[in-house]
Amino acid sequence: MAKLRTLFDKIWDSHLVDVQDDGTCLLYIDRHLVHEVTSPQAFDGLRVAGRKVRHAEATLAVADHNVPTTDRSQGIADEESRIQVQTLEDNARAFGVEYLPMDDIRQGVVHIVGPEQGFTLPGTTIVCGDSHTSTHGAFGALAFGIGTSEVEHVLATQTLVQSPAKNMLVRVDGPLPAGVTSKDLVLAIIGRLGTAGGTGYVIEYAGEAIRALSMEGRMTVCNMTIEAGARAGLIAPDQVTFDYLMGRPRAPKGAVWEAALAYWKTLSSDPGARYDAELVIDATELVPMVTWGTSPEDVLPITASVPDPADIVDGAKRAAVERSLAYMGLRPGTPLEQVAVDAVFIGSCTNGRIEDLRAAAKVMENRKVASGVRVLVVPGSGLVKEQAEQEGLDQIFLAAGAEWREPGCSMCLAMNADKLTDGERCASTSNRNFEGRQGRGGRTHLVSPTMAAAAAVTGRLTDVRKLV
Amino acid sequence: MEKFTKLTGVAAPLPILNIDTDMIIPKQFLKTIKRTGLGKNLFDEMRYAKDGSEVADFVLNRPAYRKASILVAGANFGCGSSREHAPWALLDFGIRCIVAASFADIFYNNCFKNGILPIKLPQAEVDKLLDDAERGANAVLTIDLEKQEITGPDGGCIAFDIDPFRKHCLLNGLDDIGLTLQKQEKINAFEGRRSREQPWL
Numbered sequence: 284m285a286k287l288r289t290l291f292d293k294i295w296d297s298h299l300v301d302v303q304d305d306g307t308c309l310l311y312i313d314r315h316l317v318h319e320v321t322s323p324q325a326f327d328g329l330r331v332a333g334r335k336v337r338h339a340e341a342t343l344a345v346a347d348h349n350v351p352t353t354d355r356s357q358g359i360a361d362e363e364s365r366i367q368v369q370t371l372e373d374n375a376r377a378f379g380v381e382y383l384p385m386d387d388i389r390q391g392v393v394h395i396v397g398p399e400q401g402f403t404l405p406g407t408t409i410v411c412g413d414s415h416t417s418t419h420g421a422f423g424a425l426a427f428g429i430g431t432s433e434v435e436h437v438l439a440t441q442t443l444v445q446s447p448a449k450n451m452l453v454r455v456d457g458p459l460p461a462g463v464t465s466k467d468l469v470l471a472i473i474g475r476l477g478t479a480g481g482t483g484y485v486i487e488y489a490g491e492a493i494r495a496l497s498m499e500g501r502m503t504v505c506n507m508t509i510e511a512g513a514r515a516g517l518i519a520p521d522q523v524t525f526d527y528l529m530g531r532p533r534a535p536k537g538a539v540w541e542a543a544l545a546y547w548k549t550l551s552s553d554p555g556a557r558y559d560a561e562l563v564i565d566a567t568e569l570v571p572m573v574t575w576g577t578s579p580e581d582v583l584p585i586t587a588s589v590p591d592p593a594d595i596v597d598g599a600k601r602a603a604v605e606r607s608l609a610y611m612g613l614r615p616g617t618p619l620e621q622v623a624v625d626a627v628f629i630g631s632c633t634n635g636r637i638e639d640l641r642a643a644a645k646v647m648e649n650r651k652v653a654s655g656v657r658v659l660v661v662p663g664s665g666l667v668k669e670q671a672e673q674e675g676l677d678q679i680f681l682a683a684g685a686e687w688r689e690p691g692c693s694m695c696l697a698m699n700a701d702k703l704t705d706g707e708r709c710a711s712t713s714n715r716n717f718e719g720r721q722g723r724g725g726r727t728h729l730v731s732p733t734m735a736a737a738a739a740v741t742g743r744l745t746d747v748r749k750l751v
Numbered sequence: 752m753e754k755f756t757k758l759t760g761v762a763a764p765l766p767i768l769n770i771d772t773d774m775i776i777p778k779q780f781l782k783t784i785k786r787t788g789l790g791k792n793l794f795d796e797m798r799y800a801k802d803g804s805e806v807a808d809f810v811l812n813r814p815a816y817r818k819a820s821i822l823v824a825g826a827n828f829g830c831g832s833s834r835e836h837a838p839w840a841l842l843d844f845g846i847r848c849i850v851a852a853s854f855a856d857i858f859y860n861n862c863f864k865n866g867i868l869p870i871k872l873p874q875a876e877v878d879k880l881l882d883d884a885e886r887g888a889n890a891v892l893t894i895d896l897e898k899q900e901i902t903g904p905d906g907g908c909i910a911f912d913i914d915p916f917r918k919h920c921l922l923n924g925l926d927d928i929g930l931t932l933q934k935q936e937k938i939n940a941f942e943g944r945r946s947r948e949q950p951w952l
């Protein structure tokens with residue numbers, strides 16, 4: 284009998300170009316996304332060595348980190364940002380790679396653009412010089428972030444030198460309770476695993492709660508898998524996946540679609556396949572989550588209070604918590620619901636898709652942003668923006684007193700003009716609450732889109748279940 | 752890529768857990784289109800006060816460690832973004848070796864592409880090296896990659912593990928792309944098969 288294989292094993296095996304005697308593998312890469320921050324040195328390397336891009340048509344370039352989210356007709360004011368975006372455009376042209384310019388409606392955060400265009404397909408290997416490439420695993424693709432040297436390697440050879448990952452299964456049983464979202468679920472998983480708990484693993488998500496998620500929700504879960512240290516997240520494709528993909532610009536069509544579909548339906552773990560680690564989560568016990576510290580593992584239910592370092596035995600861990608609380612300006616024992624915010628950010632590759640905006644708008648509808656709170660709503664792509672405007676979501680946000688912006692990474696990492704100031708506190712739908720992530724001295728609380736909307740209207744971290 | 756064979760240098764202690772790449776090199780320095788020049792902003796927000804002056808007690812600002820070429824750090828070093836600017840900044844500052852109980856995957860990979868040796872050791876051994884490193888300029892360690900050994904200031908010796916292929920590439924300063932291009936034929940064969948079996952790709 285053939286060896287029982289996991290979904291990861293199947294994708295891995297089908298992409299092996301070569302296995303060296305020492306076990307080092309050469310893996311074929313089907314799809315390569317490129318953005319402006321991690322690619323200039325890679326194209327430069329190609330130029331210096333006189334190399335070409337092996338498969339320009341398997342490569343898609345878009346600028347997202349540095350682009351302004353306000354009026355773009357004047358271009359980019361910041362000189363370094365402008366040069367970086369221009370360099371991507373120049374490199375794409377010189378090497379024959381498709382580039383989605385800033386004024387193209389398809390432009391947006393690279394991990395939102397790939398799925399939207401049908402560039403992301405089940406069973407493929409997908410890389411990008413960006414750790415949140417894990418997002419694409421929601422389609423049953425093996426998708427992971429790489430460094431710039433590896434970007435150059437993929438551009439030149441369409442392959443990567445890799446060693447196999449270990450398999451972890453995270454099974455989420457039961458339905459998610461009302462008011463609890465995919466973001467709360469993934470935050471809870473990270474809290475359980477810790478930021479290094481997934482190191483060396485690819486995590487496959489399964490179970491009733493995962494099956495019940497939309498593609499958007501699945502992308503949110505896979506997106507944050509890197510925050511548990513894992514190389515990638517994976518969800519077996521099913522009808523939800525196929526329905527999402529059908530008719531996308533780069534998805535297969537006609538008879539080829541049928542052939543692809545037949546193959547995609549084989550992409551699931553064999554019953555009884557072995558995992559190196561397993562975690563079972565009872566979805567029915569989950570509540571809305573919020574981070575209190577400076578690592579995504581510093582997460583608690585919104586009903587909890589700021590932890591007390593005095594309760595922690597382990598010295599290194601206690602020091603880390605003390606450091607986090609000092610940075611976050613929080614007192615041990617404070618109920619999280621009493622923490623007031625100055626800003627709210629709704630967007631990013633974690634939660635900048637249409638469903639996220641719909642969910643946030645629903646909470647903000649017929650309500651006003653609390654006085655003194657700055658609220659930025661940044662759609663993940665031009666297409667998301669257009670869709671939201673057709674549905675009138677922009678009007679809901681604007682009427683509440685929020686800002687409605689152009690697509691990009693924006694305040695997820697504050698490389699453009701959208702930043703927190705020193706000491707400002709923000710409820711954010713993004714994925715990282717590291718020190719300085721949203722601006723030097725800025726304090727980030729990671730939450731779901733509905734929780735962010737709730738914080739926007741009350742002016743403090745709030746259990747959204749009280750508002751719906 | 753510069754070869755890594757044997758390194759003797761000052762080791763700086765940085766016993767913080769989960770040092771992320773935003774700490775190693777904050778995003779405002781990612782706008783460069785070059786690989787060099789990032790060393791002055793390594794650990795920028797810990798190393799400099801808001802007015803740009805040096806934070807006197809940050810380890811790399813202390814006289815004994817200004818020329819450190821080895822870092823001994825807390826577990827899960829390099830977590831967060833994939834930015835290769837993190838190893839570039841370390842290298843540009845002069846760090847060629849990092850010792851920690853664990854590393855984040857992407858960062859770990861990126862080190863090898865840049866001639867930096869990341870060494871994983873059990874936490875107890877890291878703690879001992881942290882103690883050694885606290886001795887300032889006397890905290891000179893010798894890292895011998897060929898022998899896979901770290902020699903401490905008191906002559907004590909710690910062995911470490913490393914993947915043989917990565918070791919080979921580091922010792923010889925080999926460029927991955929050049930090596931892979933020697934496998935052209937296999938890549939061509941793979942692509943031929945793929946276009947027959949998965950014509951949608």
Ligand code: SF4
Nearest residue numbers: 415631632692695696
């Ligand atoms: S939205 Fe944030 S996490 Fe996503 S690619 Fe942009 S900067 Fe990275």
